[in-house]
Amino acid sequence: MRKTCAAIALALAVTLSGSIALADDELAVPAAGKRPITLGIGAVYKDKPYRGYDDDEKTSFLPLVLFEGERFFVRGSNVGWKFVNTNPWEVAIKGEFWGDGYDNDDANILEGMDNRDPSFALGGHVIWKPQKFGLSFSAASDVTGNSDGTQVKGTAFYDNRVGSWFYRASGGVVWNSEDYIDYYYGVENDEVDLNLGRTAYEGDDETWVRLGLVLGYQRPESKWMFLVGTRYDFMGDEVDDSPITSDDKMFMGFAGFGYSFGK
Numbered sequence: 714m715r716k717t718c719a720a721i722a723l724a725l726a727v728t729l730s731g732s733i734a735l736a737d738d739e740l741a742v743p744a745a746g747k748r749p750i751t752l753g754i755g756a757v758y759k760d761k762p763y764r765g766y767d768d769d770e771k772t773s774f775l776p777l778v779l780f781e782g783e784r785f786f787v788r789g790s791n792v793g794w795k796f797v798n799t800n801p802w803e804v805a806i807k808g809e810f811w812g813d814g815y816d817n818d819d820a821n822i823l824e825g826m827d828n829r830d831p832s833f834a835l836g837g838h839v840i841w842k843p844q845k846f847g848l849s850f851s852a853a854s855d856v857t858g859n860s861d862g863t864q865v866k867g868t869a870f871y872d873n874r875v876g877s878w879f880y881r882a883s884g885g886v887v888w889n890s891e892d893y894i895d896y897y898y899g900v901e902n903d904e905v906d907l908n909l910g911r912t913a914y915e916g917d918d919e920t921w922v923r924l925g926l927v928l929g930y931q932r933p934e935s936k937w938m939f940l941v942g943t944r945y946d947f948m949g950d951e952v953d954d955s956p957i958t959s960d961d962k963m964f965m966g967f968a969g970f971g972y973s974f975g976k
Contacts (some may be wrong), residue, residue, distance in 0.1 A: 725788075725824070726774060730926070735839070742944060743861070746881065747781050747782060747783065748779060748780060748781035748973070749780070749973045750778075750780045750873055750972050750973070750975065751778070751779040751973045751974070752776070752777070752778060752824075752971055752972060753777040753778075753938070753970050753971025753972060754774060754775070754776055754777060754935065754969055754970070755771075755777050755967045755968060755969020755970070755973075756772060756967060756969065757773050757774075757775055757796075757965070758772050758964075759771060759812070759963070759964075759965045760959045760965075761815065762953075762959065762960040762961065762963055763815060763819065763820050763822065763957055763958055764816075764822040764957060764958060764959040765822055766815075766819060766820045767819050767820055770819045777789065777940075777969050777970075777971050784796070785799065786805070790809055790811075790812070791806060791807050791809045791810075792809075793805040793806055793807025793809050793837075793838075794806055799882070800938050801841055801843040801844075801847075802838040802839070802840070802841060803838075803842075804837070804838075804839050804840075804966070805838055806835075806836070806861055807831070807835075807836065807837060807838060808833060808835050809836070809853055810831065811831055811832040811833070811864075812831050813829070813832065813897050814829035814833060814859075815828065815829050816828050819955075821909070822909055822910075822956075822957050823907070824906075825906055825909075826904045827904065829859075829896060830857070830859045830869065832855040832856075832859045832862070833855070834853035834855050834856060834863075834864070834898045835854065835856050835969045836852045836853025837852065837853075838851035838852075839851075842872075845873055846869070847869070847870050847871075848867075848869055848870075849866070849868045849885075850867050851865070852864070852866075855892075855893075857924060858895065859893055860884070860896035861888065861896070862892040862893025863889075863892070863893065863942075864887055864888065864889055864890070864893065865886060865887070865888040866886070866887050866888075866923075867885050868885030868923075869884055869885060869937075869966065870883035876909065877930055877931060877932045878928070878929070879928075879929045879930075880926065880927060880928045880929065881920050881925075881926070881927045881933075882926050883922050883924070883925045883926070884923070885922075886897060886921065886923065886924055887921045887922075887923050887946070888918065888919075888924055889892055889918060889919050889921065890918050891917050891918045892917035894917060894918060894952070895915055895917075896956060898952050898957065899914050899916045900901050900912065900913050900914040900956060901913070901914050902913065908934045910956060914954070914955050914956055915954075916951045918956065919948070919949045919950075919951040919952065921949065922946070923944065923945070923946050923947075924944070924945045924947075925942065925943065925944040926944075927940065927941075927942035928941050929941075933956075934947050936972055936974070937970060937971070938970065938972075938973060939969075939970045940968070940969050941967065942967050943964065943966045944965040944966075945963070945964055945965075946963040946964075947962055948962060948963065949961060
């Protein structure tokens with residue numbers, strides 16, 4: 714009980730501060746499996762598609778928290794409760810931190826605009842993993858009142874372990890609602906600045922293609938875990954056509970380590 718309470722407290726702290734987005738469901742254990750509380754830190758690089766996005770804003774150091782109980786879990790930026798947890802199925806409700814957005818001093822093109830804040834979303838997922846190959850489907854909507862957006866994700870993935878090394882390769886699609894696209898990539902009428910080439914823009918819903926790879930190392934007798942990962946989003950015209958963006962792709966990467974408490 715104490716471990717579960719500690720995990721809940723840690724999850725809330727991490728969610729509010731911003732966690733490692735790449736280390737969420739990519740590090741889920743097999744259905745009915747468990748993982749002790751793992752605490753660590755990682756360096757995260759995220760190249761957002763805004764024009765002239767400041768290099769100083771692309772890299773940050775953030776906490777890493779992983780925990781997998783019979784019902785409750787923390788997977789980086791995801792916190793949830795499994796009400797079906799029987800091989801090969803996992804069905805859960807969850808909250809997830811969306812580390813999107815910007816401050817208006819992150820790039821010259823954003824000067825004079827309102828900041829766009831990160832969001833916390835609630836939803837759920839279904840994961841089917843009979844062997845090394847699996848499928849997942851999830852949906853979540855912002856409950857902070859920032860973007861009021863929704864994301865729906867469908868992913869195919871492949872897990873494998875070779876000695877002390879383990880990895881997950883994944884590919885899928887992400888549907889983003891109109892509110893989500895418009896909040897993070899739109900320009901309101903009172904934010905127009907023709908001197909900067911920033912015209913009014915209202916985004917529509919859009920589907921992205923997402924590829925990811927997470928590689929980890931942990932010896933069976935060791936409590937230390939080392940992780941690296943990448944994620945690449947191929948966005949579309951709704952992002953590319955925005956006057957505040959210069960690209961329709963977004964790259965993320967991280968490297969970190971953690972210490973596992975308990976068995």
